[in-house]
Structure formats: structure tokens, C-alpha cells
Amino acid sequence: MERPKFLDQDPPPGYIAGIGRGATGFTTRSDLGSSALSQTPNRYLENKSLSTDNITEDVYEAEKIFSNIDDELSTRNKQRKNRNQPKIKSTTTKFIDLKQQLTAVSKDEWLNLPEATDMTRRNKRLKLENQQQRNIAMYNPSILSTTNLEQLANDREKLLEQHIDSKFGTILENNDYQELLKNLNTNSNRIDTYDVEKSRKVLQSYIRSDPKNPNGWIALARLEEKCLNFKMAKKIIHQGCNEVVYDEDIWLENIRLNRIDDAPLLLKCKTLVAQALKFNGAKSEKLWIKAIELEQNAGNKNQNTITQIIHKALQINPYSEELWKQAVKYEESKEEAIKVLAKAIEFVPKSVDLWTGYIKLQDFGPQQRKTLANAVKELPSSKEMWALGCQLEERAEKPLEKKEESVKCKIIQILKRFKTPHNNDVGYCESWLKQAEKCDLEKYPITAQCIIECFIPNNFLKELLPKINSVELKNFAFQYLLLKQEHLNDPVIWDAYIVFCESGNDNTSKLAYFFQFCELTINDMDDDISKKSLKILTKYNKQDETLRIIDKKLLNTSEYTLRNELQIMKIGILISLKKYSECKRIFEQMIAAETTATIFLKYIDFLIYLNNYEKALIICQLAMEKHPDEEEFVIKMGTIYEFMSEIDKAKQCYINAVSSNFSHSISLWILSAKHEANINKARLLYDKGILKNTKNSGLLMLEKAKREFENGNLSEYRILLNTALKSYSHMPEIWCQLLRTTKKKNEKRNLFQQALKVTNTNALILLEVAINFWNEQQFEKAYKWADQSCKANKKLGDSWIWLYKCSVKLGRKNTEWIKEKVNEIEPDSGEMWNSRRYKFLYSLPSEKLVSLA
Amino acid sequence: MGSVFLPHLKTGWHVDQAILHDQDRLVVIRFGRDHDKDYEVPDFNEMYELYDPMTIMFFYQNKHILCDFSTGDNNKMNFVIHDDQEMIDIIETIFRGARKGKGLVVSPYDYSYKRKK
Numbered sequence: 001m002e003r004p005k006f007l008d009q010d011p012p013p014g015y016i017a018g019i020g021r022g023a024t025g026f027t028t029r030s031d032l033g034s035s036a037l038s039q040t041p042n043r044y045l046e047n048k049s050l051s052t053d054n055i056t057e058d059v060y061e062a063e064k065i066f067s068n069i070d071d072e073l074s075t076r077n078k079q080r081k082n083r084n085q086p087k088i089k090s091t092t093t094k095f096i097d098l099k100q101q102l103t104a105v106s107k108d109e110w111l112n113l114p115e116a117t118d119m120t121r122r123n124k125r126l127k128l129e130n131q132q133q134r135n136i137a138m139y140n141p142s143i144l145s146t147t148n149l150e151q152l153a154n155d156r157e158k159l160l161e162q163h164i165d166s167k168f169g170t171i172l173e174n175n176d177y178q179e180l181l182k183n184l185n186t187n188s189n190r191i192d193t194y195d196v197e198k199s200r201k202v203l204q205s206y207i208r209s210d211p212k213n214p215n216g217w218i219a220l221a222r223l224e225e226k227c228l229n230f231k232m233a234k235k236i237i238h239q240g241c242n243e244v245v246y247d248e249d250i251w252l253e254n255i256r257l258n259r260i261d262d263a264p265l266l267l268k269c270k271t272l273v274a275q276a277l278k279f280n281g282a283k284s285e286k287l288w289i290k291a292i293e294l295e296q297n298a299g300n301k302n303q304n305t306i307t308q309i310i311h312k313a314l315q316i317n318p319y320s321e322e323l324w325k326q327a328v329k330y331e332e333s334k335e336e337a338i339k340v341l342a343k344a345i346e347f348v349p350k351s352v353d354l355w356t357g358y359i360k361l362q363d364f365g366p367q368q369r370k371t372l373a374n375a376v377k378e379l380p381s382s383k384e385m386w387a388l389g390c391q392l393e394e395r396a397e398k399p400l401e402k403k404e405e406s407v408k409c410k411i412i413q414i415l416k417r418f419k420t421p422h423n424n425d426v427g428y429c430e431s432w433l434k435q436a437e438k439c440d441l442e443k444y445p446i447t448a449q450c451i452i453e454c455f456i457p458n459n460f461l462k463e464l465l466p467k468i469n470s471v472e473l474k475n476f477a478f479q480y481l482l483l484k485q486e487h488l489n490d491p492v493i494w495d496a497y498i499v500f501c502e503s504g505n506d507n508t509s510k511l512a513y514f515f516q517f518c519e520l521t522i523n524d525m526d527d528d529i530s531k532k533s534l535k536i537l538t539k540y541n542k543q544d545e546t547l548r549i550i551d552k553k554l555l556n557t558s559e560y561t562l563r564n565e566l567q568i569m570k571i572g573i574l575i576s577l578k579k580y581s582e583c584k585r586i587f588e589q590m591i592a593a594e595t596t597a598t599i600f601l602k603y604i605d606f607l608i609y610l611n612n613y614e615k616a617l618i619i620c621q622l623a624m625e626k627h628p629d630e631e632e633f634v635i636k637m638g639t640i641y642e643f644m645s646e647i648d649k650a651k652q653c654y655i656n657a658v659s660s661n662f663s664h665s666i667s668l669w670i671l672s673a674k675h676e677a678n679i680n681k682a683r684l685l686y687d688k689g690i691l692k693n694t695k696n697s698g699l700l701m702l703e704k705a706k707r708e709f710e711n712g713n714l715s716e717y718r719i720l721l722n723t724a725l726k727s728y729s730h731m732p733e734i735w736c737q738l739l740r741t742t743k744k745k746n747e748k749r750n751l752f753q754q755a756l757k758v759t760n761t762n763a764l765i766l767l768e769v770a771i772n773f774w775n776e777q778q779f780e781k782a783y784k785w786a787d788q789s790c791k792a793n794k795k796l797g798d799s800w801i802w803l804y805k806c807s808v809k810l811g812r813k814n815t816e817w818i819k820e821k822v823n824e825i826e827p828d829s830g831e832m833w834n835s836r837r838y839k840f841l842y843s844l845p846s847e848k849l850v851s852l853a
Numbered sequence: 854m855g856s857v858f859l860p861h862l863k864t865g866w867h868v869d870q871a872i873l874h875d876q877d878r879l880v881v882i883r884f885g886r887d888h889d890k891d892y893e894v895p896d897f898n899e900m901y902e903l904y905d906p907m908t909i910m911f912f913y914q915n916k917h918i919l920c921d922f923s924t925g926d927n928n929k930m931n932f933v934i935h936d937d938q939e940m941i942d943i944i945e946t947i948f949r950g951a952r953k954g955k956g957l958v959v960s961p962y963d964y965s966y967k968r969k970k
Contacts, residue, residue, distance in 0.1 A: 003860065004860070004870075004871070004874050006867065006870040006871070006874065007860050007862075007867065011864045011865070011866030011867065012866065015864075015865065015866045016865075016896075017864075017865025017866065017868065017869060017894075017896030017897055017900075018865065018869065018896070018897065018900050020866070020869045020873075021869050021872060021873050021915050022915075023869075023900065023917070024900070025899075025900040025901065025902075026901070026902065026917075026928045093938075096938075099938075110949075111949070111952060111953075113949070
């Protein structure tokens, strides 16, 4: 570091230290310092003079002895402490390595280190402080009494007025007027007189400061009009017109104001227009158009006056596109119009609208093509012209009844000649898309499709899809995209397409397109998408078509699981058509081949559904041979016996299973004990089951407790339930049972809280709360809790049943959404839901819901 | 004698110049002499209430920065610290506080007990 220069300089003579930098000492006088000894208090000195030397010596000696003792004691304690504890490093030595790394810290990082502050109960302190401040502000009477708000507002108003008068003379901007006008417009609903008065003053000062600005006049006139002061408004605008003669806007405003009460004043308007045109005629096309409009409104049957006006206007303004358009509009005969357009194009060759009109008016034929060629020459990058060309082509091909493909080829060839400016961004593609939609609207679908194919790359099309409005075109775009190799199995596009097909009230045509498309592409789809689309097909009751498509897919699939799934889907459709024999045939086929347990289960279910128990038993035995580890089959067999009302056989079947190789199956233990009529034997079975499955015997304990409850053995029941709860506190089923059998209201509420907490707000508990409210006749609350339960576990059928029950009870009109939701979700669990499983095996979940509720 | 590495300020004017000289660094001034009870530059004795054998004061951009050592005197440091790392920490803390525009900085260490001993 450089040595500062001042170190080697001499101080200026007579310098007083500190003055040079404005130092005056400390702002706080904090202490007297340790050298205060020199300024010993007087009292001590007095004592000293009084005292003898002996006494002081004694005192010193005593102090010495005591301090020695103190020292001894403190060192002894320290030594003992040091002996007992390992030496603790001081913080400074402890973090020495970390400190060394601090050299690498940048300036900013260093500055941004957080400050060490008091963090204890920080939030509470802040809150208290905040509250205190607020209280002070609220109760402080000095703030309220001293300020007269009204006075303040008035003063400000006066100041503002002065300000406006003085300032706006120099700075005048159009924006100010527009702002003011806008404010007036937005407030048009409720006109506050105070506001009006204020605005009027402001506008008047505007006009005073710059009378040649038309905006001020217009604004003031509109303000008067808002206040329904039409006379005043007219007067003001008239003044304005006299002041600012060379402005079309103010004249237009004048005409508009005069036309408010219509017919009788038309004449006046006409004179006004004539006046205005006298001043502004050469440049204002708006005024000319206004004049034409007025003439037409006057009910003038004589077209000549209008055409005369137009001709005059065009003489002065030959390059105005708008005027030419008017001219064409008022031309009666087609030939004349074409002539006018031909002329117009000479003057305004860059106008797309004029060219389009010209070409469209011409008869179909070589002349039209020639015009088109000219137009394209003039406007080589106009998309409209190219689209028009394609449309002509499409129209030319139509009567020949050629195939769509060949027409398409021709149009695409035309479009390929269009020189793309190579700025392939989304905006550019979107403008083409608009063209395509326009063509589609004008009934040229092939042109529209070709435009999409030629100009919009796939990735952009994907983005732009939601912007297409036309149904046909959108459908085409989806299919076009999906047919591309890289998108066929893109689930995002498929989902969007499906949503599109399902949307709208009348979606039959869209669905028809969808079916056709599915049939076309089913063999190229991957598994997930084909399953999804088939599901959609079945949803809309198109069984025949769906069967056809499934068969087509089956022919081309050799993969095992997919085949199985397709078969099952097919069986589902066949069952809904009640073609049971066909189903049986397919099942037999599938079983004959090597097959999974699920197929067996489905077949058995199917047979039970048809009440064909003997056959079901046979299949069950077959399945057990093939899949000896599957407990489901044992349960199925038992169920079949139950249906055949051979309870003994069912019981025997369960007990056999449990005592052989299904000793780990909780459900089998429960079933076997349930079918045991003798309470003692049942107890034995439960205990055995619990012994064999010590780890997860919660349900078994619960069932045992229930059995005791049924037998009226209440004390035993309580003990069992409590032990179950102790070791399986997370099981909602046990809590439910406990809640159901608790009578006292208070106790119940506590239990509910506890249960919800322990089971992490399980849906079953929520439902139990709902049922509890239902029993107490509080249906509104019950509905809410059932709804919560549905949200917590969508697959739980019981909560849906209760939700439906509650909404019916409450007289809610709209219960359809519940049914729809249930159909969509297809719940599968719940005691009540599965209670009559076989009856509703093949019906819609919503039907099941209604009948169970 | 002052330190070998640190410059020795001969008069009150030099002290003032030193305080004014640096705009982006903390100025640490140590009043006193090792061998003498009297201050070498007595000009500030009254203004800064200097009556200890040694006093250290901190300045940043000609502003006297106070530091709370829990000794009761926030204006200056009139005791000796035997650990050099501690001193470095204190100076760092004061510098950081001063950079943030604070007039009073809380020392990272508490000297109320140490001084009593």
C-alpha cells in the first residue's frame, strides 16, 4: 500500500484538532472510564482523612486474604472441571479453517451476509408491535380532530383549477382530451353532477387556451350530450365548426349530433355536409362517405343523385379504395359493376378487396383466369389471391366429379408455386390458417385442407389447433396430424382429439368422423391409444362398429396381454347386447389356451351372473388346478355354494383351504369363522387365524369383536376392540366399528377427531362422520362430509352412494353429475358397494348407485 | 512508539487527515503509547474523553462509529484484547455495519465479564 502523503507534511500553524473535520466529541457521555480513580468521590477522601492507618492496613490485609481464598476456590473448580471434561476448543480456533476460506468471498457476497439478530419469538414480537402501532393510529385523537377533510378537498380543488387554467395554455396534448372523453364514456351509466361540473370547467379552459384544437370542442359537445343538453351540445359544436373549419372530425361530430332526432333534420345535415365538403372536400373520404350515406337514408329512390355524388367524390379522390368500394356497392347491374371495378383497379392496384371482388364478379372462364393472373402479378405475396386461385380451381373441377385426391394434387401444385418468404413463424402460419378457415366457410373444403397441408408445418399446426373454429377443418387438421408417422402415437394429440370429438351438444358428426378414422388407423395405433379410443367408442353405444374395429385389431395382434384385453372388451360389448352364447364361446376359447387367473375369474363371474352354478363349479375346480395359489378361487367356490344354498359345503370348503395351504389368508379365515354357527367353534377359528397371522390380524380381531357384539357379549367386545385398536391404530375399519357402537355424543366427537388424526383423514372415517350426521337428520352436513369422503378416496363406492342419498334427500335437482362422475371413476371398494355384486356385474355404475341408494 | 507496519500520527492534524483520507476503508485509531501513560497527541484528550492508557476508536468516512461491547461505553474500546482473531472479527463487524450506514454496531463478543476479571 502506498504511504499517504499527509504523513510527511507539517500541520498548518495554529491548527485546532478535530475542527477540520467537524468533530465535536461524543453525542453520548457514557462512562467515566477506569481512570475515574483519579476523580475519586469526595466522600471517600473525607473518610480517608478521618481514618487511622491501622484500620486501612487491616482492611487491606483482610481483602488480600479473601481474594486469595477466592482465587484458590476458582482454580480448584476449574481444575476439577477440566479433569472431567475434554478440553473444548474456543470458537475462534474451532473455525479457523473456515475462516481461511473467507478470502475467496466476493465483495457482494460479503456485504449480503445476513445480520445476526434476535430471532427469539420474532413473529410474535413483530405482530405485537404492528398491533400496537395500529391501535395508536386508531385511538390517537390528535390525528382525527385536527384535519378537516372537507376543507382539505375544497382547497385542493381550487388549487387544481388554477393549475389547469395556467398550465394547459402551454402544454396541450391530444392524449389529455382522449383521456377525459374516455372517462366520460366509462362513467356514462351514472352521471354525477359534481363530476360533470368539474369536467365542464376543465374542457372550457382547454378550449379557451387553444380554440383551434377540434378535440376540445368535440369533448365538450359530447359532455353536454351526455347530460341530455342537446341544444347546448349543438350550439357548442356549431361554434367549434366555425372556429375549426378545416377538420373533418368536428364536422362529422356536428352531423352526428344533428341526426340524433332523425328525419326532420336530415336536410340540415345535408347542408352541413355540403358546407363541410366545401372546406375539406379534397382530402376527406370520410365526409364523402357520410354524404353518400345521408343521401341513401333520405329515402331517395333516385339512384342518380347517389351515383352523381360518388362520381364527384372519385373525381377529387381517385385513389381512395373506400370510395371505389362504395361506387361498386351502388352500381346496379353486374356489367356496370365490373366496369367500375376494372377502373378502380387501375387506380388502386394494390387493393386485395377490389381484386377479389372483381374476380368473383366475373363469369367463370378464361377471362377470369386472366384477371387472376394479373392480380397475382400485382400482388405476388397476397395469400388471398392464391387462395382465390385455388378456389377457382376447385370450382372448375367440381362438375367433372373427379376424385378428391386428384383435385387435391392439382391445388397443391398451384400452391407450391407460391414463393414462401421463409419466415416460418407461428404468426405467419396463423395468417394462412385464417385463409384456410375463410375458404372453408365459403364451401371450398379442399382448398382449405390443401392450404393446411402446404403451408403449416406439423409442429406449428399442433400449436394452432385450438384456434381453429370450423368443425370440419379442425377434424381434418387432427386427422392430418395423427396420420403423420411421428404423431400417430402421440397421446397428447389423441387426448385433444377425443376431447374435441366429445365436445359440443351435437357431436354425432364428429363422432362419425372419429369412428371412421379409428377404423382406418387401428392397426397402427399402439396399445394404450387403441384401448383408449375403443373405450370412447363403447361409451357412445356404437357396439357394431366397435366390434368390427376390435375384430380388425385382433386379426393383426399376436401379443398376448393385448389380445386378452381386447377379447374382454369384446365380451363386455357382447354382454351388453345380450349375446351370451357368443361370450361363452370366446371364454372357452381363451381358457383352452394358456390363460391368466383374471380370465378365469371373469368367466366364473359371468357364469354366476347367468345362474349357471354347476358349470361355474367345474370351471372353478379347473382354475384351482391351474392356479393353486390363488385364494380368490376358493372364495368364489364358497360363494357358489352359498348361492346354491349349501352352506355346509361352503364352510367345509373354507375350512379345508385354511387348514391346508391358505393359512395366511385373512379373508378366508374370516369367511370360515363367519359361516360357523356355533359361537365357540367360531371363536376358536378366529383365535387360530390370529395366531397364524400375528403381524396383520387387525381385520380378524375386528370380525371377532363384531361377532361378540352380535352375541351380546359387550364386555368381551370392548376388550377385543381396544386391543385391536392398540396394535392397529391406523386401520380405519376398526375405528369405524368403534364409532358405530359409541352412544355418547361427546365421546363420539372426541373419537372422530382422534380417528381422523390417526388415520390421516381416511375416507372411511369421513364417511362415518357423514352417516352419523345423516342419523342425526342433519342432511346438509352429511352431504358435505360425504363430499369430502368422495374427494379423499374416489374409488370408494359407499361414499358416492351416501352422497347421492344426501342430495336426493336435500331435494337437489342436479344429481346427474354424481352419476356421470361415478360412471367415469368406476368405484370398486366399499362394503355396501360390493354387497350385491353379481346382480350389477354388467350394469353401469350409475344404475348400481341409484338402486343401492 | 507505534507499530512498525502502521503509520505513526504525530499531531492532531495528522490524526484528522488520517480520518479524512480513506473513503472506502475503516479507520482504526489507537490513542496512547505503550510506555507512557500520557498520550502522545494530547489534542483529543478532552474531546474524546481519553484517560485510559490505551484507547481504540473507529471511523468510517469521517463518521465516528460506535460499538456496543457491553462495557457501558460504546464510544471507544479502552481495554486490551489478547486474541488477535477476536480483534479481527470486531473490526470486520464494525466495517460491515458502517458500510450499511449504521452508526452503532453490536460487537460479536461480550466483554462485560472479561473486563470485570
